[in-house]
Amino acid sequence: MRLTELTLKELWHRKSQLVSGLLAIILGIGVIVGIRSFSVVSEKAVAVNLDNLGANIMVLPQAASVDNYYSADIDAPTFPESYVEKLVTSTIQGVDNLSPKLTRRVLVGNQSIVLTGILPKSEIASKPIWQQGGIIGQQVNASCAPTGPKKYADAKLQRTGVDTLANNDCFIGSGIATKLKLKEGSVLTIMDKQFTVVRLLPETGTIDDDRVFANLHTVQALLGTGEQISAIEIMGCCSAISNGLLGKLRNILPDTRITTIGQIVSTQIASNKMMNKISLVFLIIILFVGSISIGNYIWANVNERRKEIGILRMIGYHKRHIYYILMLKAFIMALVGGIAGYIVGTLAAAWLGPQFAGIEVRPIYMLLLVSIIISITISILGSVIPAYLAGKIEPFSNMQED
């Protein structure tokens, strides 16, 4: 009879102990897996929602005011358009849809409007050096951005990119359309240049309603700024922002101001950090309590088996055999408990996710490995002292009557 067989027989012999010990491990691991599954999915859900808001990072000149994210580019100082190339040719991850802009207030008749020059994707894609960067030319999505055809629920998504915009065409916001009584096909004259209104943008409730969007290079020529821009809007992957994207952008463009839709992003970052902290706190508590529970269980088991251990020692088993038997028992329970805990935690998260948070939680297979590692760590940590003490049981313990 091998020690493994002896261990399995002992485990099976004390089924109620086995079940209670396993339940402790399963519950502990289940809680960790459940919380982690939930937090990972919720982080992604919030990130995708935020990404769906569209451009969420603004690169501005150092002297620009950033009191209002949506109007920060208006009348801001300028910086070279070549800065876009710096971003595109960098290896930075987590940015999508870079959009350079030049914005100025101009008068149309006696009405003040905001004229914004934007670069359509067709022009961006035509720049070979930008294509080499592989971001805009190939329309690479940020890792957390929604895949497939984008269906934007928010009108602000109009800011994310314009496929084509001819030199004489413009888009106008709903506010300007009302003020100047314009509609699609109307002709709008700005600083003696005529533009055809090719699209009427839906109301957003932001300064964009008072904007006229025209081709960046046309606006640059009209305003006489040369190849200068006042802002670069970037759609940054939210999780990338959380992970320090802004700092990386600042390193590439040190003489600019990088700002985000601050409140939303900080909320997301805080939310992510909170979930991670909760997971960590639970992990520490479960590691601590779990180790003590397993230690207590193994110690109770050792005490119950004093006579058996004494018999084994009497017939010549070495201390190392006793350690092996107890640690193997802890290992088997940890393995089974870890796998079962993963399944229970995943099922609980999958069931509770849609019920309480309205999000679909899918299995995270990596957590299976993590569960087993944590479970084994808990069990081994908890079993070391009882196993050591079991080795000290005298070989003649079996002679002591119950």
Added chain:
Amino acid sequence: MLIQIKNITKRYQRHNGAINAVDNLSLDISKGSFVTITGASGSGKTTLLLILGGLLLPTSGKMIYNGKEINLNNEDELASYRSKHVGFVMQSFALVPYLTAVENVMIALNVKNNDTKKNRNRAIDLLEWVGLDDRTTHYPKELSAGQQQRVAIARALANDPDLLLADEPTGNLDPALSEEIMNILNEINQNQKTTIVMVTHSPAAANYGTVKIHLHEGRLKEQTVQEKELIA
């Protein structure tokens, strides 16, 4: 000489002072002898048996097995000594409750050899020898006291020990069963030439001994050696 103990003392510290359970005791046990140890409760007979079996460390003195001194401070050496040279038969049978009769015998074989099939066959042979060939798959709770003691004897013989130590092997048995067990032990001693050292309260059991030792307060009070033993 199979085993010699020289000036063995085992001292226990009690709240009212130290007592010597075994007090400066020397003893020679020859190969093939059947030694019975008697004495009142607390006379040190079980302590002596435990020291002989390498189960308990003496406070002082030395033990020589087959001419070689055993390092009493080396637990691994003592464990090897127990598994290779000593078999134990206890009053309480000392069987593992969740193992069958054959498995209880196999756990002793397992210390030396991991060949499960070979060990199983050997265990079955031993159980047949003690008359339990129809009880090999029974658990201890399914066996009578006498049958449990026979399983314990089979396990004690598993590794062909030179020395079989028995602590009150008939203490939990009625007279008929006691005689049965004593006959088995006697047969082991006579036929297999296994040296037996047995602690007993029973005068009838003590009569099986070729060497009779009586202890009093940890000291040798009387030693009787049968004629055939003296000749040997």
